[in-house]
Amino acid sequence: MAEGIDIKKENDIISWYNQVLIKSEMVDFSAVKGFAVYKPYGYEMWERSVQYLDSKFKSIGVKNAYFPLLIPESILSKETEHIKGFNPEVAWVVMGGDTKLDERLAIRPTSETIMYDSYSRWIKSYRDLPLLINQWNTTVRWETKETRLLLRGREVLWQEGHCVFRTAEEADKNAREILQFYKQFLEEMLAVPSIIGKKSESEKFAGAVTSYAAEVVLPNNFMSQAATSHNLGQNFSKPFDIKFLDEDNVLQYPFQTSWGISMRSLGIMVIVYGDNKGLVLSPRIAPYQCAIIPILKEEKEKVLEYSREVESKLKEQGIRLILEDREDISPGWKLNDSDLKGIPLKIQIGKRELESRVVSIKTRTGQESTQLNFSELNKIKDKLDEIHNAMLSKAKEEMAAKIKEETSKEQFVNAIKNSLYIVKAPWCSTPDCEEQIKGETGATSRVIPIEKEELIDKNCIFCGKPAIVNAYFAKSY
Numbered sequence: 001m002a003e004g005i006d007i008k009k010e011n012d013i014i015s016w017y018n019q020v021l022i023k024s025e026m027v028d029f030s031a032v033k034g035f036a037v038y039k040p041y042g043y044e045m046w047e048r049s050v051q052y053l054d055s056k057f058k059s060i061g062v063k064n065a066y067f068p069l070l071i072p073e074s075i076l077s078k079e080t081e082h083i084k085g086f087n088p089e090v091a092w093v094v095m096g097g098d099t100k101l102d103e104r105l106a107i108r109p110t111s112e113t114i115m116y117d118s119y120s121r122w123i124k125s126y127r128d129l130p131l132l133i134n135q136w137n138t139t140v141r142w143e144t145k146e147t148r149l150l151l152r153g154r155e156v157l158w159q160e161g162h163c164v165f166r167t168a169e170e171a172d173k174n175a176r177e178i179l180q181f182y183k184q185f186l187e188e189m190l191a192v193p194s195i196i197g198k199k200s201e202s203e204k205f206a207g208a209v210t211s212y213a214a215e216v217v218l219p220n221n222f223m224s225q226a227a228t229s230h231n232l233g234q235n236f237s238k239p240f241d242i243k244f245l246d247e248d249n250v251l252q253y254p255f256q257t258s259w260g261i262s263m264r265s266l267g268i269m270v271i272v273y274g275d276n277k278g279l280v281l282s283p284r285i286a287p288y289q290c291a292i293i294p295i296l297k298e299e300k301e302k303v304l305e306y307s308r309e310v311e312s313k314l315k316e317q318g319i320r321l322i323l324e325d326r327e328d329i330s331p332g333w334k335l336n337d338s339d340l341k342g343i344p345l346k347i348q349i350g351k352r353e354l355e356s357r358v359v360s361i362k363t364r365t366g367q368e369s370t371q372l373n374f375s376e377l378n379k380i381k382d383k384l385d386e387i388h389n390a391m392l393s394k395a396k397e398e399m400a401a402k403i404k405e406e407t408s409k410e411q412f413v414n415a416i417k418n419s420l421y422i423v424k425a426p427w428c429s430t431p432d433c434e435e436q437i438k439g440e441t442g443a444t445s446r447v448i449p450i451e452k453e454e455l456i457d458k459n460c461i462f463c464g465k466p467a468i469v470n471a472y473f474a475k476s477y
Contacts, residue, residue, distance in 0.1 A: 005277065008276055017270060020268065021150065026042030026266075027210060034142075034147040036352075040145075043283050054136075056185070062394060064133075067115050070105040071108060089141040089144070090107075091106070092105065093107060109161065110139055110258075112316055115162050124244060126246050127243065128244060131163060133162055136158075137159075138157050140154060149411045151224070151477050159260055160258060161258065162258050163257045164242065168255045171231050176229070178229045179213075179214065179259075185261070188284065191273070192216055192273075193396045194215060194216050194393065195217070197215070197446075198213075198448045199445075200429055201430075202445075204230075204436070207236060208258075210230070215472065217422055218271050220419060220458075221402055221474065221475075222474055222477055223476050224264070224325065225476065227260070229258075231255075234254070237256055242254055258325040269285070271477075278339055280342050283384035286320070290344070290345045291346050292322070292323045296327060297351070303353075306353070306357075311323045313377050319384070325388050339364060343364060344363065344387050345361055345363055348360040348361075365387060397423075403421065403423045405456050406424070408461075417443070424473075426455050426460060426467035427467055428462075428467060428468055433463045446473065
């Protein structure tokens with residue numbers, strides 16, 4: 001049996017976070033440093049994420065495939081900017097059994113290169129385009145920074161889409177459309193609002209023309225990148241010699257995109273919503289939407305029988321639930337364990353509920369207690385939707401309250417250095433300026449609004465040169 005959380009979120013958010021993940025049985029540490037074990041409770045959340053996103057991708061014609069885990073060094077190094085960005089984190093296979101390999105093989109840090117080698121053979125004509133492929137897999141990046149469960153690990157469980165188009169406009173449209181899918185997933189499944197936008201030159205994906213991202217505001221005024229979508233332009237089609245004959249029989253280089261979201265999104269959700277009792281889950285992602293907890297002090301058999309009747313009625317409605325009918329565990333422990341696991345709705349049934357043919361219900365979010373007649377159990381489904389919508393609405397309000405526009409450099413530096421709030425400020429967007437900001441505050445630009453908007457001020461918040469864009473600044477995980 002898991003013990004409760006004994007570290008306060010407000011005192012040490014990372015230690016609290018690790019405790020919540022371990023004690024709620026979402027994940028566990030493994031024997032390999034930096035590699036996590038995804039336990040059934042946490043993995044089921046990922047499965048529900050996959051179901052939602054896979055349906056979205058397929059709605060625009062994306063097909064799933066699978067490419068090798070190992071990538072020859074000669075292929076990985078074809079796109080110089082790309083390999084330069086990943087080289088410090090690449091894990092290499094140099095032996096096959098007792099035999100030294102003729103060429104080093106990279107354990108997939110990402111799949112652009114191995115997939116595009118195939119694309120160069122598959123794509124010959126404009127009739128072969130668009131090519132829309134996604135794969136659900138894992139990648140390995142030998143992180144040298146401190147690893148954190150779900151947020152930053154050496155093995156990442158994710159999906160990566162890789163699409164090819166005839167025109168630059170089609171590619172950019174695809175990158176933006178997928179970004180919207182990610183935003184919808186975060187809101188509709190996790191109840192997590194995000195800010196979407198473009199990455200700066202310094203922060204964009206190695207080899208991309210434009211990187212788009214969904215960034216989430218965290219309770220401690222940090223931000224975290226939940227998903228990315230990249231317009232690669234022709235930066236990969238040229239080195240990989242991907243060409244197609246157009247309608248005029250002229251060879252052209254196509255335009256490409258790559259995009260991905262990982263288990264990190266679930267870690268972000270935990271930080272946004274978890275409290276000092278444990279997880280707080282939206283009913284749409286929760287493995288169990290309800291926990292039925294019988295109070296077995298009196299009329300034990302009849303209370304259990306009525307509890308099973310309630311269970312059957314709710315299952316008919318497609319509600320995911322657990323009946324906590326173990327007799328060697330106290331009702332108090334069961335209630336606390338339900339809170340630890342973030343189960344959205346607790347249904348208590350004792351002698352009084354049995355006699356009145358009612359159930360007592362409590363939400364994980366508000367902990368308010370109400371009663372429903374047995375004949376009203378069909379209202380539970382609506383109650384679960386209410387919980388999700390209330391969570392999202394409150395989170396949006398809290399996100400907006402954490403963002404403040406600034407024009408004073410002194411206030412800008414103080415705010416982001418001490419994580420007082422998320423700063424939106426005018427910026428020159430140069431790599432040199434961003435490096436100086438990072439050196440002085442430990443923060444970076446997180447996103448730049450996609451659509452052009454009126455500048456907050458004409459001068460860059462930090463260096464004083466003419467501002468080009470507005471940008472959000474914060475420290476990040």
